[in-house]
Amino acid sequence: PPAWDRAARQPPGFPLAPCRAFSNNKILVELDESSGVATMKLKSPPVNSLSLDLLTEFCISLEKLENDRACRGVILTSAVPKIFSSGLDITEMYGKSPEHYAEFWRAVQEMWLRLYGSNMVTVAAINGSSPAGGCLIALSCDYRIMVENPKFSIGLNEAQLGIVAPFWFKDTFVNVVGHRVAESSLQLGSLHSAPQAHRLGLVDELVPEERLQEKAAAAMAQWLALPDHARQLTKSMMRKAVLDRLVAHREEDLQNFISFISKESIQKSLRMYMEMLKKKK
Amino acid sequence: PPAWDRAARQPPGFPLAPCRAFSNNKILVELDESSGVATMKLKSPPVNSLSLDLLTEFCISLEKLENDRACRGVILTSAVPKIFSSGLDITEMYGKSPEHYAEFWRAVQEMWLRLYGSNMVTVAAINGSSPAGGCLIALSCDYRIMVENPKFSIGLNEAQLGIVAPFWFKDTFVNVVGHRVAESSLQLGSLHSAPQAHRLGLVDELVPEERLQEKAAAAMAQWLALPDHARQLTKSMMRKAVLDRLVAHREEDLQNFISFISKESIQKSLRMYMEMLKKKK
Amino acid sequence: PPAWDRAARQPPGFPLAPCRAFSNNKILVELDESSGVATMKLKSPPVNSLSLDLLTEFCISLEKLENDRACRGVILTSAVPKIFSSGLDITEMYGKSPEHYAEFWRAVQEMWLRLYGSNMVTVAAINGSSPAGGCLIALSCDYRIMVENPKFSIGLNEAQLGIVAPFWFKDTFVNVVGHRVAESSLQLGSLHSAPQAHRLGLVDELVPEERLQEKAAAAMAQWLALPDHARQLTKSMMRKAVLDRLVAHREEDLQNFISFISKESIQKSLRMYMEMLKKKK
Numbered sequence: 001p002p003a004w005d006r007a008a009r010q011p012p013g014f015p016l017a018p019c020r021a022f023s024n025n026k027i028l029v030e031l032d033e034s035s036g037v038a039t040m041k042l043k044s045p046p047v048n049s050l051s052l053d054l055l056t057e058f059c060i061s062l063e064k065l066e067n068d069r070a071c072r073g074v075i076l077t078s079a080v081p082k083i084f085s086s087g088l089d090i091t092e093m094y095g096k097s098p099e100h101y102a103e104f105w106r107a108v109q110e111m112w113l114r115l116y117g118s119n120m121v122t123v124a125a126i127n128g129s130s131p132a133g134g135c136l137i138a139l140s141c142d143y144r145i146m147v148e149n150p151k152f153s154i155g156l157n158e159a160q161l162g163i164v165a166p167f168w169f170k171d172t173f174v175n176v177v178g179h180r181v182a183e184s185s186l187q188l189g190s191l192h193s194a195p196q197a198h199r200l201g202l203v204d205e206l207v208p209e210e211r212l213q214e215k216a217a218a219a220m221a222q223w224l225a226l227p228d229h230a231r232q233l234t235k236s237m238m239r240k241a242v243l244d245r246l247v248a249h250r251e252e253d254l255q256n257f258i259s260f261i262s263k264e265s266i267q268k269s270l271r272m273y274m275e276m277l278k279k280k281k
Numbered sequence: 282p283p284a285w286d287r288a289a290r291q292p293p294g295f296p297l298a299p300c301r302a303f304s305n306n307k308i309l310v311e312l313d314e315s316s317g318v319a320t321m322k323l324k325s326p327p328v329n330s331l332s333l334d335l336l337t338e339f340c341i342s343l344e345k346l347e348n349d350r351a352c353r354g355v356i357l358t359s360a361v362p363k364i365f366s367s368g369l370d371i372t373e374m375y376g377k378s379p380e381h382y383a384e385f386w387r388a389v390q391e392m393w394l395r396l397y398g399s400n401m402v403t404v405a406a407i408n409g410s411s412p413a414g415g416c417l418i419a420l421s422c423d424y425r426i427m428v429e430n431p432k433f434s435i436g437l438n439e440a441q442l443g444i445v446a447p448f449w450f451k452d453t454f455v456n457v458v459g460h461r462v463a464e465s466s467l468q469l470g471s472l473h474s475a476p477q478a479h480r481l482g483l484v485d486e487l488v489p490e491e492r493l494q495e496k497a498a499a500a501m502a503q504w505l506a507l508p509d510h511a512r513q514l515t516k517s518m519m520r521k522a523v524l525d526r527l528v529a530h531r532e533e534d535l536q537n538f539i540s541f542i543s544k545e546s547i548q549k550s551l552r553m554y555m556e557m558l559k560k561k562k
Numbered sequence: 563p564p565a566w567d568r569a570a571r572q573p574p575g576f577p578l579a580p581c582r583a584f585s586n587n588k589i590l591v592e593l594d595e596s597s598g599v600a601t602m603k604l605k606s607p608p609v610n611s612l613s614l615d616l617l618t619e620f621c622i623s624l625e626k627l628e629n630d631r632a633c634r635g636v637i638l639t640s641a642v643p644k645i646f647s648s649g650l651d652i653t654e655m656y657g658k659s660p661e662h663y664a665e666f667w668r669a670v671q672e673m674w675l676r677l678y679g680s681n682m683v684t685v686a687a688i689n690g691s692s693p694a695g696g697c698l699i700a701l702s703c704d705y706r707i708m709v710e711n712p713k714f715s716i717g718l719n720e721a722q723l724g725i726v727a728p729f730w731f732k733d734t735f736v737n738v739v740g741h742r743v744a745e746s747s748l749q750l751g752s753l754h755s756a757p758q759a760h761r762l763g764l765v766d767e768l769v770p771e772e773r774l775q776e777k778a779a780a781a782m783a784q785w786l787a788l789p790d791h792a793r794q795l796t797k798s799m800m801r802k803a804v805l806d807r808l809v810a811h812r813e814e815d816l817q818n819f820i821s822f823i824s825k826e827s828i829q830k831s832l833r834m835y836m837e838m839l840k841k842k843k
Contacts, residue, residue, distance in 0.1 A: 142749065162508040164515050175741045179456045180482055183519040187423065187512050188504065201742055223750065227724040227831070231749050234726050238745040269508070443789040445796050460737045461763055464800040468704065468793050469785065550789070 026054045028079060029061050036072035037220050038065050043079035047086035050133045054089075055107040062114050072228060073121035073220050076141060077212075078128055082152070087132030093261050094270045105257045108133070109168075109250060116140040116172060117243050119232045121223040125216040126203065130154040131191055132165075138203070139172045142235070143219050148206040150193045155202075159189035162269035164260070166253060171242040177201050307335045309360060310342050317353035318501050319346050324360035328367035331414045335370075336388040343395050353509060354402035354501050357422060358493075359409055363433070368413030374542050375551045386538045389414070390449075390531060397421040397453060398524050400513045402504040406497040407484065411435040412472055413446075419484070420453045423516070424500050427475045429487040434472040436483075441470035443550035445541070447534060452523040458482050588616045590641060591623050598634035599782050600627050605641035609648035612695045616651075617669040624676050634790060635683035635782050638703060639774075640690055644714070649694030655823050656832045667819045670695070671730075671812060678702040678734060679805050681794045683785040687778040688765065692716040693753055694727075700765070701734045704797070705781050710768040712755045717764075721751035724831035726822070728815060733804040739763050 028041040040061060042048040050058075065071045078084045092104045115122065115137065122141040129152050130138055138144050138154065146152065156173055158165045165173075165186055174182045181200050184190070197203045207215045223231070246253060260266060309322040321342060323329040331339075346352045359365045373385045396403065396418065403422040410433050411419055419425050419435065427433065437454055439446045446454075446467055455463045462481050465471070478484045488496045504512070527534065541547060590603040602623060604610040612620075627633045640646045654666045677684065677699065686700040688708040697716050700706050708714065718735055720727045727735075727748055736744045743762050746752070759765045769777045785793070808815065822828060 143746065159507050159511045159515055162511045164511050164518065167518060170518060175745070177742070178459055178740055179519070180458070183456070183516075184424065184485075186515045186519065187507065189507060189511075204746075226721050226749065226751060229827075230721045230724045230726050230751075234721055234748045235745075237726065237729060237732060238741070238748065265510075440788050440792045440796055443792045445792050445799065448799060451799060459740055460800070461739070464737070464797075465705065465766075467796045467800065468788065470788060470792075546791075 024057060026051075027057050027061055029065070031065070031068070031071055033070045035217075035221075036070060036224065037075060037217070038071050038073070039075045039077065040065075041077055041079040042085055045080050047083045048078055048080050048134070049086050049089035049091075050108070050111075051089040052092055052104050052107055055104075055111050059107065059110050059114055062111075062118065066114070066118060066120060071120065073123065073224055074118070075123045075125050075213075075216050075220060076137060077125040077216070081128065083128040083134075084124075084126045084130035084154075085134030085137060086129075087134045087136075090270055090274055094267060094274065098258050098262060101258045101261055102254060105254050109246060109253065112136065112140060112168065112172075113243060113246065116239055117236075119228075119235075121220060121231070123216050123220050123223070125212050126152070126154065127209065127212055128152055129191075131157050136169055136172065139176050142223060143205075144203040145205045145207055145212065145216050145219060146194045146197065146203040147209045147212055148194055149209065150195055152194050153191040154194070154197050155189070155191040156186055157189040157191050159187060161189075161273050163266060166257070167249075168242065168246045168253070171245065175239075175242060305338060307332075308338050308342050310346070312346070312349070312352055314351045316498075316502075317351060317505065318356065318498070319352050319354070320356045320358065321346075322358055322360040323366055326361050328364045329359055329361050329415070330367050330370035330372075331389070331392075332370040333373055333385050333388055336385075336392050340388065340391050340395055343392075343399065347395070347399060347401060352401065354404065354505055355399070356404045356406050356494075356497050356501060357418060358406040358497070362409065364409040364415075365405075365407045365411035365435075366415030366418060367410075368415045368417075371551055371555055375548060375555065379539050379543060382539045382542055383535060386535050390527060390534065393417065393421060393449065393453075394524060394527065397520055398517075400509075400516075402501060402512070404497050404501050404504070406493050407433070407435065408490065408493055409433055410472075412438050417450055417453065420457050423504060424486075425484040426486045426488055426493065426497050426500060427478065427484040428490045428493055429475055430490065431474045431476055433475050435475070435478050436470070436472040437467055438470040438472050440468060442554050444547065447538070448530075449523065449527045449534070452526065456520075456523060586619060588613075589619050589623050591627070593627070593630070593633055595632045597779075597783075598632060598786065599637060599779070600633050600635070601637045601639065602627075603639055603641040604647055607642050609645045610640055610642050610696070611648050611651035611653075612670070612673075613651040614654055614666050614669055617666075617673050621669065621672050621676055624673075624680065628676070628680060628682060633682065635685065635786055636680070637685045637687050637775075637778050637782060638699060639687040639778070643690065645690040645696075646686075646688045646692035646714075646716075647696030647699060648691075649696045649698075652832055652836055656829060656836065660820050660824060663820045663823055664816060667816050671808065671815065674698065674702060674730065674734075675805060675808065678801060679798075681790075681797075683782060683793070685778050685782050685785070687774050688714070688716065689771065689774055690714055691753075693719050698731055698734065701738050704785060705767075706765040707767045707769055707774060707778050707781060708756045708759065708765040709771045709774055710756055711771065712757055714756050715753040716756070716759050717751070717753040718748055719751040719753050721749060723751075723835050725828060728819070729811075730804065730808045730815070733807065737801075737804060 026044040028043055029038060031038040044054050065074055088108065093101065124138040124141040124144045126138055126144060126146040135154050135156050146154065156165050156169055170182065170186060173186065177200050192200060192202060194203065194206055198206045205215065307325040309324055310319060312319040325335050346355055369389065374382065405419040405422040405425045407419055407425060407427040416435050416437050427435065437446050437450055451463065451467060454467065458481050473481060473483060475484065475487055479487045486496065588606040590605055591600060593600040606616050627636055650670065655663065684703040686703040686706045688700055688706060691714045692700055697718050700716065708716065718727050718731055732744065732748060735748065739762050754762060754764060756765065756768055760768045767777065
């Protein structure tokens with residue numbers, strides 16, 4: 001059962017996806033047992049794309065920490081310079097079978113359910129750009145610290161690719177920045193520079209690059225000063241409605257994704273986007 | 282079917298009201314086919330009151346543009362100096378029959394359903410004061426630019442007239458400024474000066490009067506840079522809950538309006554207000 | 563029937579709790595009949611703890627004013643230096659019988675239902691620190707003015723005591739500060755200094771201590787300039803959903819409280835907290 005269900009003493013909402021073979025090297029996990037703080041560093045060059053492999057590893061790593069009594073908090077950050085995560089791996093959504101799309105989308109859903117519903121304190125230490133699914137990961141944490149570099153940007157820019165952020169991306173976004181900013185940012189597919197993102201409340205704190213880890217650890221210490229049980233129940237109270245909404249519509253959301261992504265027009269958009277990315281290199 | 286229903290591929294929610302005779306001269310509509318941008322200029326002196334005639338013309342003009350493949354966006358503005366729109370025409374709500382109130386209110390509902398649910402990009406270029414229903418029109422657009430003149434004000438000031446903004450005015454307002462600001466502004470019937478409105482997020486941008494059209498066109502171009510389909514589905518996702526709420530309670534809302542406005546005490550308030558306006562002239 | 567039900571012309575939601583004996587000296591009530599403004603001054607040294615006695619007196623005093631046609635608004639303030647209210651009286655929640663917990667919690671619920679749903683204009687003149695239940699009282703008013711002293715703090719800090727704010731504390735908080743600020747403040751049990759609270763929108767206005775009563779009266783006059791009926795219906799429209807939620811789950815909320823507070827671990831937390839307070843003296 002996911003963490004937010006356990007905290008609320010509810011029956012299990014969904015089982016861990018059956019074990020898949022996965023590469024175990026896209027995320028560096030370190031647990032400091034003295035502080036109870038783990039660091040999960042995404043290391044999947046060149047841009048930390050959220051591939052099926054990475055998502056699977058993410059879920060399993062997070063679940064292991066969740067079940068480890070020595071671990072009370074997780075700092076999420078990137079081991080790749082200038083990028084936190086570029087978001088969902090487009091190659092997983094292009095030219096594949098419906099079965100593949102289904103497997104991929106289940107992994108995306110599961111990643112979010114586990115992270116947004118985590119009982120642990122989660123801090124995003126955003127040391128690079130963080131579009132789309134990368135932004136979702138940051139939005140799902142309890143606290144967001146970003147390097148103050150104005151060249152780094154963050155946002156749910158799906159609309160720029162001709163695709164639509166799912167309702168639970170939107171719900172998570174609205175919970176952080178409110179309805180008006182979410183509405184215009186989602187329609188425009190806005191990528192906000194770090195200073196803009198700070199003004200909008202999309203990130204909580206800006207810091208110089210060299211102080212990011214120190215500041216993330218300080219924020220984590222502040223959150224860990226609270227008794228776990230009350231903090232977890234409070235977090236669950238704040239997030240349960242939005243988590244429950246995906247759990248209740250998970251299969252429908254999956255079918256929507258498969259039929260949307262399988263459309264010729266969408267496949268064409270994605271191909272054009274990938275070709276544009278190739279030319280940039 | 283209204284635009285937001287078409288985008289979401291749903292069965293029609295309500296039919297266009299049966300054709301009424303209406304004056305076709307209260308709104309100037311121009312479509313620039315090269316940019317795909319139409320301008321709807323309210324021109325009903327002295328204050329662009331939203332009369333039954335104007336509302337009917339508004340709905341039909343908007344529907345024509347909605348169905349015109351050459352049109353992707355609409356800029357709403359005023360051809361009357363110093364006023365965007367003074368809101369619902371009080372003479373339509375005073376001393377008339379229940380049948381008249383019903384016809385009028387249906388037109389108000391329809392105007393909002395079409396505008397808030399429009400598939401087109403909608404930009405309000407607010408070149409004057411915009412109380413009550415005038416504010417609702419602005420709130421229903423995707424983006425609001427206002428002339429920076431502090432003498433121009435905007436707000437849902439219904440409470441000052443002794444009447445209550447309907448729940449869907451309130452829902453639209455909360456989506457833009459959040460619950461706290463909406464609650465106090467609605468209770469106080471606040472009219473916010475342009476600079477105040479900007480601070481509250483009630484308008485997105487302030488500009489000098491002479492640059493309003495240029496800046497509205499620039500904002501429109503930014504919104505039109507996005508692929509229509511993804512933008513429309515995103516807009517629908519953000520606004521559907523609030524639109525559906527009126528659709529589900531449309532008849533009840535109508536009966537509420539008729540019985541409220543027919544009360545002697547309310548009729549008396551409106552008469553006093555109209556007399557005060559006459560003395561001002 | 564509570565005020566918000568009367569305004570909305572609905573059947574009674576709940577009866578006034580059967581009369582209990584209560585000390586009638588913890589709240590000073592003065593009504594200025596010329597202005598229609600009452601002042602309720604909490605005077606229960608040393609820290610205005612919300613004991614069963616004080617809550618009972620609060621409900622009865624508020625109900626009397628609510629039913630007094632001469633009274634249109636209430637200013638809530640403290641007669642104790644440096645403290646508005648320290649929140650729920652911990653001694654009512656420690657080492658008592660389930661029957662006592664039930665009686666106490668019903669009084670807390672009733673206080674909030676009456677205050678948040680009051681037909682009168684309610685202004686909190688916050689002249690000292692205001693943690694937990696003290697903050698709830700302030701949040702339930704229409705307008706919050708606080709002395710600008712940065713040593714005074716306000717917030718729902720329940721998590722710091724190892725307890726969890728009930729859902730209707732949370733709903734009231736979200737309505738004022740939005741989801742993001744509520745989520746982190748509740749998880750961290752944050753007490754915000756007056757200037758911070760102002761920046762977050764948790765209080766509407768900061769004033770020098772010597773001008774607090776004058777400014778509270780000025781704010782009240784502004785709110786009373788509006789016709790009562792429209793203002794009351796508007797307030798009810800804004801708050802009804804959150805009020806109804808507690809009314810619908812009142813018994814469940816009561817049982818949750820009793821079983822939570824009766825836990826050995828929670829009783830231990832409270833004992834430790836009380837011992838810490840004693841040492842401070």
